[in-house]
Amino acid sequence: MGLLLATVACERPVPPVTNEVGQDAFNLTTYLHEQRQKLETExxxxxxxxxxxxxxxxxxxxPDIDWEDExxxxxxxxxxxxxxxxxYTRREQVLEDGAVAVEFTKLEDASTLVHYLRLIMAPDGRLKQLNARLQDENIIFFSNRVIELSTDxxxxxxxxxxxxxxxxxIFGDTLRYEVKANL
Structure with missing residues (x-):
């Protein structure tokens, strides 16, 4: 990773997410729906x-991938x-190449699926990389997943x-798995 040039914000409770010009933050769901449509077509x-x-x-x-499921x-x-x-707490860093790393860390007492999310955004606002840790736990089930997505x-x-x-x-074996895909 590039060196840290500036810290825009340090750990603090997250206000409604907006970028510096007041637009909505990066909407991952919208991005993934657009990508799915493009991938299904191409x-x-x-x-x-x-x-x-x-x-x-x-x-x-x-080429036969169920993109909605994937x-x-x-x-x-x-x-x-x-x-x-x-x-979540939110921290932003401007990287050496001008990209912005936005990190979300779950507050200790919060019961949320996403425990950590790091988005690296290009200077033009496009997603470059996503890293996250998702953890779900109840009395019969435990799941921990580390996910990563990179873009062109x-x-x-x-x-x-x-x-x-x-x-x-609870009554079964532990299953460890790994899925990797390159387009």
Whole structure:
């Protein structure tokens, strides 16, 4: 990563998210819907590997991807809804290349799915990268997933993504899995 040039804000409760010109913050759900429509139309070749329980990954190259299902986990990381803002601290950093890293960290007493979200936004406002940790837990189920999505620097379109996760049911074995895809 580039060096930190300036810190726009330090850890503080998150106000309604707006950028410096007063527009709404980056809406991940809208971005993913637009990407899904584009990917369904273009049907790019995707190199995808799936591994579970430490086994060798199963690798396939195919244009046949259910994009709604494939991108759903990333939609869960969208924190642009105002009702979610009170549960996070927000920190922004301007990076060496002019991009802005926006980090959301769950407040300790908040019961939210997204525990951490980091968006790197290009100077023109396009998404460059997303990193998040999603954790869900109740009396019968535990899930912890680390997700990452990267975009093409020229177009802002999705270029790769990965999900690493652990799931455990109270009466079942622990399942560890990893999914990686390159477009």
């Amino acid at each position: 049907q790019p070749m995707v190199l995808k590997s799936v591994a579970a329980q430490g086994r060798e990954p199963e690798v396939v190259e195919t 991108l759903a986990i990333f939609e869960q990381a969208d924190l642009s809804r105002p009702a979610l803002q009170e549960f 620097s020229r177009t802002g379109d999705i270029s790769s993504y990965q999900v690493e996760g652990v799931q455990k049911m």
